[in-house]
Amino acid sequence: MQDLKGRVGVVTGGGSGIGRGIALALAREGMNVAVSDIDYAAAGAVAEEVSALGVQSLAVETDVARPESVAELADRVYSDLGAAHLLCNNAGVVTFKYAQDMKEADWDWVLNVDLYGVVHGVLEFLPRMLASGDPGHIVNTGSIAGLLPAGTPGIIAYTAAKYGVVGLTEAMKLDLADTQIGVSVVCPGGVETQIVQAGRNRQSRYGGKVTTEMIENASAPQEENTPQDENNAGELMQPGELALLIIAAVRENELYVVPHSELQPLVEQRFDRLYEAIENFMPIDPRTR
Numbered sequence: 001m002q003d004l005k006g007r008v009g010v011v012t013g014g015g016s017g018i019g020r021g022i023a024l025a026l027a028r029e030g031m032n033v034a035v036s037d038i039d040y041a042a043a044g045a046v047a048e049e050v051s052a053l054g055v056q057s058l059a060v061e062t063d064v065a066r067p068e069s070v071a072e073l074a075d076r077v078y079s080d081l082g083a084a085h086l087l088c089n090n091a092g093v094v095t096f097k098y099a100q101d102m103k104e105a106d107w108d109w110v111l112n113v114d115l116y117g118v119v120h121g122v123l124e125f126l127p128r129m130l131a132s133g134d135p136g137h138i139v140n141t142g143s144i145a146g147l148l149p150a151g152t153p154g155i156i157a158y159t160a161a162k163y164g165v166v167g168l169t170e171a172m173k174l175d176l177a178d179t180q181i182g183v184s185v186v187c188p189g190g191v192e193t194q195i196v197q198a199g200r201n202r203q204s205r206y207g208g209k210v211t212t213e214m215i216e217n218a219s220a221p222q223e224e225n226t227p228q229d230e231n232n233a234g235e236l237m238q239p240g241e242l243a244l245l246i247i248a249a250v251r252e253n254e255l256y257v258v259p260h261s262e263l264q265p266l267v268e269q270r271f272d273r274l275y276e277a278i279e280n281f282m283p284i285d286p287r288t289r
């Protein structure tokens, strides 16, 4: 989607960090922006910053883990701003626990926000975007943890969710090939945000607000050369910097935004292991079946 000016962008998790960076960057391009967040005060503050840039803004309280809440967001966007051209499914949380310590509520929280949050966005917005006939684009915020287990030990649910976000975006690219809707998935390493304090907005049904902390001095086995955590995985990037790369990807309809080039060897390492595994098991002798 080349032309952004005058069009409408929607950003979930827009009240902080990468979402705020995207919302402001879209406004600077002349887009009207709906800033949606589970933290309404934070969404409101960013919506004010967006308005100050001379475009229309809308703050909406949304819990992306709840389909009905995302449906309300879509209704508000279409009634107040008239359209949605760019949907950024960006809201995300992380919990720091080893696999053996995870409870069902931990899995539910992270998968429902990080993976189902994206699914709900697609379910609610995509049909309307297609029906409009206008050019459109969907940006899903994945992570380098969606390409390899890139974190400190203890982000198993996050890794599972982000692999899902990468996979669904890749699959969506195929499904939407003959339509006017493009897709991108964003896979950064460390970005300077409040992600480590994700528990500040945990919903009561998953256990309520909590201080989430990274696991220090992790004793679980770690892969050689695996970065310690997203926020240490290479140099921390600023959200505004990442937002400009996302806008470029929207304009060029690029599938991947993988901005931390220093992580390339780790991605290669993962694929090398997969190639090795394939080579080791091929060819299959039919007589052994």
Ligand SMILES: NC(=O)c1ccc[n+]([C@@H]2O[C@H](COP(=O)([O-])OP(=O)(O)OC[C@H]3O[C@@H](n4cnc5c(N)ncnc54)[C@H](O)[C@@H]3O)[C@@H](O)[C@H]2O)c1
Residues within 6 Å of the ligand: 012, 013, 014, 015, 016, 017, 018, 019, 036, 037, 038, 039, 042, 062, 063, 064, 065, 090, 091, 092, 093, 113, 141, 142, 143, 144, 187, 188, 189, 190, 191, 192, 193, 194, 195, 196, 197, 198, 201, 230, 231
């Ligand atoms: N910061 C990093 O290093 C990094 C790296 C890779 C990917 N990401 C991803 O970037 C995205 C944005 O995170 P961030 O780093 O800006 O963190 P952040 O905590 O600064 O912002 C996340 C926003 O999402 C909101 N949110 C949380 N739960 C929500 C829900 N149920 N519904 C709606 N909004 C909700 C929060 O209130 C917050 O405003 C996430 O998907 C995260 O996984 C972050």
